[in-house]
Amino acid sequence: MLSRFLRPELAALPAYVPGRPAPVGPGGVSYKLSSNENPYPPLPGVLAAVEHACAGMNRYPDMGNTAVIAATAARLGVDHDQLAFGTGSSGVLYHLLQATCTAGDEVIIAWRSFEAYPIAIKLAGAVPIMVPLGPGAVHDLDAMLAAITPRTKMIILCTPNNPTGPAISHDDLVAFVETVDGRALVVVDEAYVEFADAPPRTIELIKNGTPVVSLRTFSKAYGLAGFRVGYGIADPEIAVAVRKTAIPFGVSLPAQAAVIASLEAEKELLDRVRLIVERRDVLLARLREVGHQVPDSQANFAWLPLGARTGTAVETFSAAGLMVRGYGDDGLRITVGEPEACELAVEVAATLL
Structure with missing residues (x-):
């Protein structure tokens, strides 16, 4: 067994789980909102x-x-x-x-x-x-x-x-x-x-x-x-x-x-950041409007503390063509993406209630 050459600490080491690729939903809808990426292409x-x-x-x-x-x-x-x-x-x-x-x-x-x-x-x-x-x-x-x-x-x-x-x-x-x-x-x-x-x-x-x-x-x-x-x-x-x-x-x-x-090109880049921040604040407000208890976010994502329902919720988003990031039995994270992606995320989130 070649494992004898490996550090014993690796056996108990958790693996980092990257954001999964975006699924394809009804009508070809597909948005990746799982990795906190900037949705804008390079300048x-x-x-x-x-x-x-x-x-x-x-x-x-x-x-x-x-x-x-x-x-x-x-x-x-x-x-x-x-x-x-x-x-x-x-x-x-x-x-x-x-x-x-x-x-x-x-x-x-x-x-x-x-x-x-x-x-x-x-x-x-x-x-x-x-x-x-x-x-x-x-x-x-x-x-x-x-x-x-x-x-x-x-x-x-x-x-x-x-x-x-x-x-x-x-x-x-x-x-x-x-x-x-x-x-x-x-x-x-x-x-x-x-x-x-x-x-x-x-x-x-x-x-x-x-x-x-x-x-x-x-x-x-x-x-x-x-x-x-x-x-x-x-x-x-x-x-x-x-x-x-x-x-x-x-x-x-x-x-x-x-x-x-x-x-x-920082000015143009930070202009984009301001748009993402505005979109984030709208996303947070809309999620709260439909009934979710969402903590204040100062980043480019929103957090839904869904507890044991997290896994099922991630699959619900996936079926709609949205890939979000689930975290065990704690909750899921939605990256602020394109306006239409954020709106669809709110629609799906509303069905979770």
């Missing part, structure tokens, strides 16, 4: 930059992501040495865990939150401490503080929280970090920050020397999910450690070109 300028970069595909990309770091640093107003790039914000988290955690360390997370957290934590040899969400599907910050032990190395906060949607305010984050008081590194996963009305000012905290790391991505608001580019903002000492653990040449040549072109 022409971004496509042109990628095409130009592909002409050099026989060469390795810049391993240091020099131009990407320069453009991102200028956009955020941070120093170059405060940034570390990887294959999506989840990739950067994997590198951060490798750089900080050893066997037996504890990492506190809210649950339910991003499915990749327990996997990444266990692969680093650490132990995930999963603290249930509070009423309204929000992070129970007091309970997370109470879970800190001498073995706690890191606390991950997801804001807006995936898959439920609520966000943590700046004041609440500041109070939380002050109470942690350096006992653990606070990592703020901000993959959906561009969709939030009033996100915490994490960069301000990092510049002030607060032990906080921000994780961000170009997959969601910037529409580069297929290129998988994310980054961390941190104190230079943390950022250099993340860069040390990163896979060499992890960010491809066309992906780097797409990031730079997207930052140059």
